[in-house]
Every structure is written in structure tokens, then in C-alpha cells.
Amino acid sequence: MASGLHGVNHIACLAQDMDETVRFYERFLDMKVRRVANDAPGEKHYCLDLGGDGTLDFFEAPAGTEASVRDRIGALNHLALTADPSFIDEAHVRLESASVPVRVVERAGDKTIYFSDPNGITLQLYPAAGGSRG
Numbered sequence: 001m002a003s004g005l006h007g008v009n010h011i012a013c014l015a016q017d018m019d020e021t022v023r024f025y026e027r028f029l030d031m032k033v034r035r036v037a038n039d040a041p042g043e044k045h046y047c048l049d050l051g052g053d054g055t056l057d058f059f060e061a062p063a064g065t066e067a068s069v070r071d072r073i074g075a076l077n078h079l080a081l082t083a084d085p086s087f088i089d090e091a092h093v094r095l096e097s098a099s100v101p102v103r104v105v106e107r108a109g110d111k112t113i114y115f116s117d118p119n120g121i122t123l124q125l126y127p128a129a130g131g132s133r134g
Contacts, residue, residue, distance in 0.1 A: 008054040010047065011079065013121060014061040020118045021058050022046060028094050029081070029123075031056070050081070058119075078114065078122035088113055088125045 015021040025031040025048050034049040037057075047055040056079075083091070092113050095102050103114040110127040117123060 007052065008050070010055040010057045011050075012045075012057045012059065013076070013119065015046075015058040015119050016061065017118065018046060018058060018060045022048070024118050025056070028091055028098075028100070030087075076121065078124050080124040080126045082128050083125045085110065085127045088127060091125055 022033060026033075031048045031050070034047045034055055036044055036046055038044045045057050045059040047057050050056050088111055092102055092104070092111075095113075095115055100115055105112050105114065107127075112124055112126050114122060114124050
């Protein structure tokens, strides 16, 4: 790790519908809202617990609004979350039972899955047993 860095504090994303987004992460990934931050009157964002000290933060930005416009260069390709292999299997079943498309990839003998959240963010559940990418 680079000198002076301590890991990810938060990842900021946009949500078209906050209620739908929070329900998705709670239902399929057991992620809970750690806190709701009020940045300014009428502007708040939800901080979902990633474990450790990190959060996945969502700011509401309904489609077609100025806030929903983002540049493509530098846009997030996918967010890989480290998970126990048994949790990956459990999430896979939950997602497929709700007709959420899942792509399964085997990496070094371990199962990893890719799927999208309601905002079109591609998520990957990466096996904790799969070692680091370092």
C-alpha cells in the first residue's frame, strides 16, 4: 500500500431511485444503510456499509436531470466486492430467483459473479479465497 494511504473511505455513485437502490443492496448483498448524510437542505445521500471503514454512497440523480449526466471517460467499469465463496453462491441464487441476469466466471478455480444494480452499475462478487490481485 502506498505510504500514507489507508484504504477506501467511500465510493460515490448516482441512483435514479434511492428506495429501489437501497432495497437491492439490502436484499441481494445484505448491505445495510450505515448513515444518511444531509449535505444541504433537500440534498442527502445514503451510505451503505461495505465492511471495515468503507461505504458505498449513493446520491439521488433521477434520469434526465443535470445531476444524472456523467462523463464516459473515467466512468466506473465495475465494482468488485470481496466475499466469502458461500456468500457468492447465496447471492447468485437470490439474484437469479429475482430474474436478475448473472454472469458466472471461473478465476483460478474460484467462482466469481457479475450482475448489475438498478442503476446499471456492474458489480462483481470476488472470492475472498481467490487471493489478492497484488
